[in-house]
Amino acid sequence: MDTIFTRGPSLNNRLTLALVLSVLLIFVDHKLEGFKSTRVYLNSLMSPIQYLANLPGLILSESAQRLTSKEQLLAENQTMSNQLLLMSEKLQQFDVVVKENEQLRSLLQAPRRQESRKMVAELMAVDKNPYSQQVVINKGAIDGVYLSQPVIDDSGIVGQVMEVGSTNSRVLLVADVTHAIPVRSLRNDIRFIATGSGSLNELYVEHVPHSVDIQEGDLLISSGLGSIFPEGYPVARVTQVVRDESRPFARVIVTPTASLDRLRHLLLLWHEDDDDGGTSDEIDSDIEPEDNVVEELEDA
Structure with missing residues (x-):
């Protein structure tokens, strides 16, 4: 019993x-x-x-x-028309630079850069964990998304895919404390490693000697090392450089160029050697999100 x-x-x-x-x-x-x-x-x-x-x-x-008013729609339409006109002018200059670059590469017998496949994705959810900077997008394995795939927005690199489901994926942002990305300075081509700080508006550039030429305002772009992120996309801009001789390295703080706290539409990138076919969501490859880099080169 x-x-x-x-x-x-x-x-x-x-x-x-x-x-x-x-x-x-x-x-x-x-x-x-x-x-x-x-x-x-x-x-x-x-x-x-x-x-x-x-x-x-x-x-x-x-x-x-x-419910948006007619006046607001007219104002937004005018603003978008002005922006479209400005971007069209920059695109015309960009086409000239591309053709000149192709001619120079032909003279130097250098390999040409192939256009990579791209796909627009939309933000679905944001991780509520304060110690983790991750988001969920509405593209998954059925769309050809793969692990460690680079993700950007209209201003720069956002992060990389860390988990892939059938219809959605999880993206690890560059601001996460576990994320690091190889970068180089657009001004002098010095290479660095930018790591996440846990804050959406701040990254760290670690192990920078005091003698290295890095200044506030320098634009850091992806260097292409590591075979994860393609070369030439904006990553962050230097906002603070503290050279304390009592410390072995300078303290360098940078701000991501991507709007990590206002993400909505993102762009998935494929490597140049990827031969997978496109999908209905694939955008025109003539539209390059590297206009910020071109603008910096023109300003220089």
Whole structure:
């Protein structure tokens, strides 16, 4: 006959067993990648829930757009027309620079840069963890998204894909404390490593000797090293350089060029040697998000 009060394992034994199982699962997941496929399936199962959670915001945004006054629409139309005219003028100059660059490469017998595939993605959710800077986008494996794929916005590099589901993906921002990106100064081509600080508006450039020529206002662009981010995209601008001789290295603080706190539409980039076919969301390859770099070169 079963008793009402049964005596099981002690709390210490339960705690020890839980810790051992936790360490074992962490080891299998981190070293052996035993749960990689499981995470993909779970992410796919969560996709409908994320879309449903994002639905009220989309409905409110659509309703607000329908209630916009006619005067505001006319003003926005005029502003966009002016911006389109300015960008068209810059695009004309950019076409001339591209043709001159191709001629110089032909004379030097240097390899030409191939146009890379691009795809527009939209922000779905933002990670609420204060110690992690991640976002979720509405493109996944069925769209050809892959791990470590570079992501940019209209101002510069945003981050890279860290998890891929069937219909959505998780992007690790450059501001995350675990993220680092190789960069170089547009002014003098000196190479650095920019690391995340945990704050959306601040990055660190570490291990910079006091004798290195880096100044406030310098634009840092991706160097292309590491085979993750393509070369030439804006990453950050130097905002503070503190040279304290009592410390072995200078303290360099930079601000991301991308609007990490106001993300909405993003651009996924494919490597130049990727031969995958395009999709219906693929944009025209003649529109290059490197206009900021070209503008800096023109100003110089």
